[in-house]
């Protein structure tokens with residue numbers, strides 16, 4: 001099916017209130033424009049270099065999300081335009097994002113990435129680490145970042161009940177942090193979870209942002 005049909009079909013099946021990030025990593029400007037021309041304007045990339053290139057080449061009303069691991073020395077390249085960073089996993093990274101946001105006279109929206117999968121390779125915080133960051137004096141002094149919720153990736157497995165358990169755990173962490181640190185915040189409301197293979201389970205477990213690549217663009221070719 002053509003890309004435009006894939007995204008229309010996908011969008012007609014997801015509940016109102018669930019935001020779709022079209023994950024365009026490895027995809028060309030032409031492929032992204034096929035999605036853009038359907039009226040969809042939210043895209044996610046996982047590498048800073050690609051994000052910057054595509055930002056420069058594509059229409060300026062696109063909302064760009066950084067979904068991949070972010071190194072502190074690369075924050076400066078995206079701080080001027082990025083709409084949401086999904087992958088914040090340390091206080092140090094938050095401090096650098098804050099510093100670069102200040103330079104650009106912006107407030108940058110961030111999600112705390114949690115490690116919920118059984119694989120060791122996936123980045124992210126534990127609930128204890130998140131508590132440590134959010135209760136610190138240093139965090140309270142960061143004026144130009146806005147924590148809007150949590151992000152997590154489930155295990156890469158056929159075991160649907162494990163995936164559900166992991167998403168459910170992330171939603172519980174969200175509730176706990178909301179209660180402890182963000183009870184008066186209208187902004188802390190997002191749960192970024194769910195990809196091509198598991199977004200239906202994620203939505204059932206209260207996802208508000210799904211990140212979909214393959215289902216829109218087809219299988220990725222990394223060569």
Ligand SMILES: *Cc1c(COP(=O)(O)O)cnc(C)c1O
Nearest residue numbers: 023046067195196211212213214
């Ligand atoms: C690649 C990627 C996705 C999209 O994966 P698909 O299985 O192609 O939908 C979502 N989130 C992150 C962090 C990714 O790196």
